[in-house]
Amino acid sequence: VSLTSRKYLLYGAMALLLVFVGFYQSWNVAFGILNLCIVSAIMALGVNMQWGYAGLFNVGIMGFTALGGLTAVLVSVPPVGEAWRAGGAGIGYSVLALLATIAAIVIARRLVPRSLRLAVTVLLMIAGWFLISEFFVPATQAIEAIDPAETGYLGGLSLPIVLSWPLGGLVAAGAAWFIGRIALGLRADYLAIATLGISEIIIAVIKYEEWLTRGVKNVTGLPRPVPYEVDLVNADWFVSLTGWLGAPDVADAASLFVKICYAVIFFIVLAIVMWFAERALRSPWGRMMRAIRDNRDAASAMGKDVTARHLQVFVLGCATCGIAGAMLTTLDGQLTPTSYIPLRYTFLIWVMVILGGSGNNWGAVLGGFVIWFLWVEAEPLGAWFMHTVTWPLPADSSVAQHLVAGAPYTRYLLMGAILLVVMRFAPRGLIPER
C-alpha cells in the first residue's frame, strides 16, 4: 500500500471508530472525544516540530500547555479592581526592582574583572532578591487577602477568550525563547531532564503564585466562545430545530450542539496550524531542519547556524503547545493547576508523536487522535477487562473489588505497551516520514 492510500485508510478507520462510538455510546461522548483529539493533535504537531523536524528531546510540554491555559484565564476573566488598588502599585515596584537588579548585574559584569564576575553576580542576585521581596511580599499578601473565597487575585483583562489562543502561543513562545537560550546548548538527554525540571517549575509557579493565578483554588466559570446550554434550551429557534430533527431530548441536544460548535472552531485552528506546519516542512527551511537533525556537523559546515535554528524551532513548537493549552482551558472552562501532571501532559503527547510517525505532520495528527481515543476508551475497556478476569471470584471478594477499582489505570499500561511495541517493531510510526 502506498503511503498516501495508507494515510487515507488510517484516517478513515479513525473516523469510523468515532462514528462507532457515536452510535453505540452516544454522540455526546463521540464529540467530547473528538474535541480533545483535536487539541491533542495540535500539541502533537508542536512536539513533532521539535522532535520530528529537528530532533530536540523536549519533555517540558506540560509547562508550555499550562502557560497557554494561564493566558486563557488572564485574558478572559474580569479584572478585580479592589485587588489592583491594594497591591497593583506594589507589584509595579517589584517589577521595577527586578529590572533594576538585572540592569545592575549586567553593568557590574562589564565593570569587574573576570575572576570576580561570578561572585559579584551571585551577591547582586541575593541583594536584588531581598529588594524585590520588600515590595512583592506585602503586595501579594494584600491582593490575596481581598475576598479570598471569590477572587484573591488580580483578575484578567476581560477580553474575548478566543483572543487568548494566539496570545497563549505568544506567551509560551516568549518563555520558550528564554528557556531555549539557556538550555538548548545541552546534550539531548540533559536537555530532556532540564526541560522536565523547568516544566515542573512553571507548574509550581502557577500553583503557588495565588495573586496571579488563584493557585490551587482554581479559576472556574471562564467565559465561552460558544453559546451556553441553558440559553439554547430556552431559545425558540433551537427548540424548533431539535423538533424538526426529531431529537428526543432538548437538553441532550443542547450539550451536543455546544460540542459541535467547539469541534468546528477547533478544527479550523487545527487546519491553520497544519497548513503552516506542512508548508514549513516542505520549504527549504524544513529541508535545512532535517539536514541539521540528521547531521548537525555537516549542516554546520555548510554554514547553517545550528543553535539559532534549534532555538527557532523550539520556540515554534512550544508556541503551538501554548495555543493548544489555551484551547484546552477554554474547553474545560476552568484552570486547575493540580491537574497538570507530566504523564498526561508531556509523556502522553510523546506517545502520540512516536505512534503517529515522527517527522510526519499527518502522522502526528493521527497519533493525537488515536492515542486520545484510546486514553478515553481504555477506562471502559479496562473495567470490562477487570470484570472479565475476576468473574470466577465472588462479587464481594476484596481482590475483585480492588482490581475493578484499579481499572482506570490500565490506560497507563496500555500507553506504555503501545510506546514499547512501536519503538521496537515500527520505530517510524504509523505514517512514516517520507
Added chain:
Amino acid sequence: MELLDALALLANFVIVPAIAYGAQLSLGALGVTLIFGILRFANFSHGELMSWGAMSTILVTWFFQSAGIGIAPFPTALLALPFGILSAIVIALATNRAVFRFYHRQHSNPIVFAIVSVGVMFVLAGLIRIIIGPDDQTFADGARFIFTAREFKEATGLDEGISIKQTQVLTVVVAVAVVAALFWYLQKTRGGKAMRAYSDNEDLALLSGVDPDRVVMIAWIITAMLATIAGTLYGLDKTYKPFIFLQILLPIFAATILGGIGQPVGAILGGFVVAFSEVMVTYAFKKFLGYLGPQDWAPDGLVQLLSTDYKFAVSFIILVAVLLIRPTGIIRGKVIL
C-alpha cells in the same frame, strides 16, 4: 547558651532532616548513575522502580503485620525489605530482558533508550496503581522516636530541642552500610572491576573478555536493590504515595548530574548537596538569626529565600545551573555522546 540554642534549632529543622533526605537521594542517585555509566542513558523509569520495590516491601510488611511477625522496636518493613528487593530485581531483569537488551545490542542512541524508559515508566506506573492503588499508604510501625524534642530539652536544659526519629537513624545506618558494601564490590571483586572497566571503556573491556550481558545484569540487580532500599526508606521517613516517585526523580537526576555521571562518590555527594540546598533555601532563618543577634532582637522578615512550596524547584534550579556552569559535575564524570 544562645549559640547552642541556635545550633540545636538548626540541627532539628535543617541538619537532621537534610541528612536523612540526602541519604535517600544518594541511594536513588547511585542507581541512576550506575545505569548511566553502564547503559549510557537517563533512566526515566528509575522512580517507578523505586516505587515498585517500596510497594512490594509494603505488601510483605502488611502480611507480616497481619501474621503477627515483627522485630519491635524496629519497623517490620526492615524484615520485609529483602522480599521487596527480590521483587524489584525480578522486575528490573524482566524489563532488561524484554526491553533494554534489544537496544543495548543495537547500540542505540541514548535518546531512544530514554524514550523506551518512558514506556517502561508508563507500564510500571500502571501496574503499581492497579496493585496498590493511587493513595497514601502507611506501613511504619515500631518505635517512633529515638528521643523527642522534650526529652532533649530536659536532658540539656536548652530552650530548643532536637528530635530524632528512628527512621532517620535507620536511613543513615542502612545507607552507610549499603554504600560501603557497594564500594567494596566495585573496588575489590572481579564483577565490580569488570563493571568499572566496562563503564570506562566499553571496547577495551570487551576485548579483555568482559561479558557485556553479565555486566548489564549485575548493574540492574544492584540498581534494583538500591532503588528498593531508597524507596522504602523514603516511604518510612515520609509516606508512600505512587505519584511522589515521578517528582522525586528530578532531585535524583539533579544529584546524579551534580556529582558527575557514572561517579558513585559523586552521586552520594550530589544527593547531600541537593538535600541540604532544598532544606536550607526553604527554611526561614528568622528565629535562628534571632538567637545569634543581640538580646531581644529578631529580623523583620522570615529570612527565607524561597517559600516551602518551591521545595522541588530548588533541585531543578541546581540541575539547570550545574548543566550550564559545569556539565561534567563536581567529580568530573563522563559526557557521553
